[in-house]
Amino acid sequence: MLVTNVEISEYSYCERTERCTANVSMTLGDMFVTLFCALDMPENECPKTRAKAFVGDAMRQLRRMPEYRSGRSSVELSDHVTAPLPMLA
Numbered sequence: 001m002l003v004t005n006v007e008i009s010e011y012s013y014c015e016r017t018e019r020c021t022a023n024v025s026m027t028l029g030d031m032f033v034t035l036f037c038a039l040d041m042p043e044n045e046c047p048k049t050r051a052k053a054f055v056g057d058a059m060r061q062l063r064r065m066p067e068y069r070s071g072r073s074s075v076e077l078s079d080h081v082t083a084p085l086p087m088l089a
Helices: 047-063
Strands: 002-014 019-028 031-040
Touching (some): 002 047
């Protein structure tokens, strides 16, 4: 399955846990999937690096879903999604 669009929303940073969180929404063919992602990353990390990390975590979660983990289908990012990735403010 090809991921054709990615959006990152509801970004937040918790100073106590030093953790960034966001919802990563992905369009895959006729499906729309939203995944909650959490990263142990400094608040002042470059937004592009942070966006890539969120997309990487979302892809990791997608690949663990039964339909992809079984090997019946694969999931990959479309070329136009990999660069440029959505930026976070």
